[in-house]
Amino acid sequence: MSDAWYLPAEEYYIAASEADKYPLRQGDVLGGIDTPDGRWHACQVLQPTCELAKASVSKIQVVRVRPLTDEPDPKAQARLVAGSEERDGQIRPAFANTFFLAPVPQEPEAPLVADFREVCVLPRKKLPARIAAISHDCRVTFIRRYLLFRFRLHFSVEEVRAWEAARIRSDPAFSGPRPAWAL
Amino acid sequence: MPRLMREAAASGRPVAVTNYRSIEGYYVPEALMSQWISRIRELEEREALFPLLLGATRLGVAFPSQTLERLGVAFAFDWRRLNQFQALFNLGPTHDEEGVELPVLSPAQPIPVEEGDDEPSWA
Numbered sequence: 001m002s003d004a005w006y007l008p009a010e011e012y013y014i015a016a017s018e019a020d021k022y023p024l025r026q027g028d029v030l031g032g033i034d035t036p037d038g039r040w041h042a043c044q045v046l047q048p049t050c051e052l053a054k055a056s057v058s059k060i061q062v063v064r065v066r067p068l069t070d071e072p073d074p075k076a077q078a079r080l081v082a083g084s085e086e087r088d089g090q091i092r093p094a095f096a097n098t099f100f101l102a103p104v105p106q107e108p109e110a111p112l113v114a115d116f117r118e119v120c121v122l123p124r125k126k127l128p129a130r131i132a133a134i135s136h137d138c139r140v141t142f143i144r145r146y147l148l149f150r151f152r153l154h155f156s157v158e159e160v161r162a163w164e165a166a167r168i169r170s171d172p173a174f175s176g177p178r179p180a181w182a183l
Numbered sequence: 184m185p186r187l188m189r190e191a192a193a194s195g196r197p198v199a200v201t202n203y204r205s206i207e208g209y210y211v212p213e214a215l216m217s218q219w220i221s222r223i224r225e226l227e228e229r230e231a232l233f234p235l236l237l238g239a240t241r242l243g244v245a246f247p248s249q250t251l252e253r254l255g256v257a258f259a260f261d262w263r264r265l266n267q268f269q270a271l272f273n274l275g276p277t278h279d280e281e282g283v284e285l286p287v288l289s290p291a292q293p294i295p296v297e298e299g300d301d302e303p304s305w306a
Contacts, residue, residue, distance in 0.1 A: 003275030074260040085247035090278040170295030
């Protein structure tokens with residue numbers, strides 16, 4: 001099983017023709033928003049999936065999504081895309097506060113980067129439209145990277161996937177297609 | 184023996200332990216032994232990286248690597264190639280961002296917990 005930080009680009013998103021079957025979940029990519037810090041190109045849902053199903057949750061946390069080209073240095077871009085780097089003969093996380101996003105289908109030439117440090121809380125009613133629903137496998141990589149950023153804890157893809165499978169199996173409100181590893 | 188150990192520690196070099204002019208072993212000062220162990224570990228770490236670095240070089244991928252940079256190996260950045268490469272080569276980290284070896288954690292077992300629907304009223 002791969003222990004890479006990120007999936008190949010073609011495995012990031014649910015096909016647009018299938019996306020309607022998938023309710024909004026953590027990690028989904030939404031359109032741009034205006035914030036006190038200015039306009040964000042796009043944003044990604046940070047609120048836990050189980051919270052999104054609760055009617056009482058009126059505000060949703062999102063993180064900022066930037067075009068990869070916001071970082072002008074190609075070497076730094078490479079570190080963002082790889083999520084890791086070799087230094088002193090060691091493989092280390094690079095820019096642990098970021099999550100690389102493959103281009104959304106609407107803009108296939110524009111890779112994106114989410115920044116966990118920049119969080120905005122939006123009224124649910126003012127959430128921008130979803131521009132891409134991430135796959136369940138992509139969500140596993142998103143959670144894994146967030147655990148690294150938030151708690152400085154590193155877990156394998158396999159472990160995080162096992163937790164997510166257990167969560168999905170025990171979630172009575174789960175709707176939409178299930179991943180093969182959580183049937 | 185204590186004299187030999189003191190001499191070895193002072194010189195920082197291994198000293199032969201003899202028995203009637205026949206060398207029966209070597210006494211290695213602790214500082215030197217630690218240095219050797221650390222060098223061996225470094226070499227083992229670098230050896231484990233060879234497939235990754237050779238792969239990046241053969242495929243012409245701009246994987247961020249201090250070693251490749253020092254060797255003057257550089258390729259044009261192409262996000263697609265790099266994305267495919269990192270997914271293929273299973274790049275799990277060996278160390279944290281500051282170079283500290285990652286701890287080996289015992290596998291955590293999830294215990295699903297169903298939440299209640301009640302909420303604080305936040306007066």
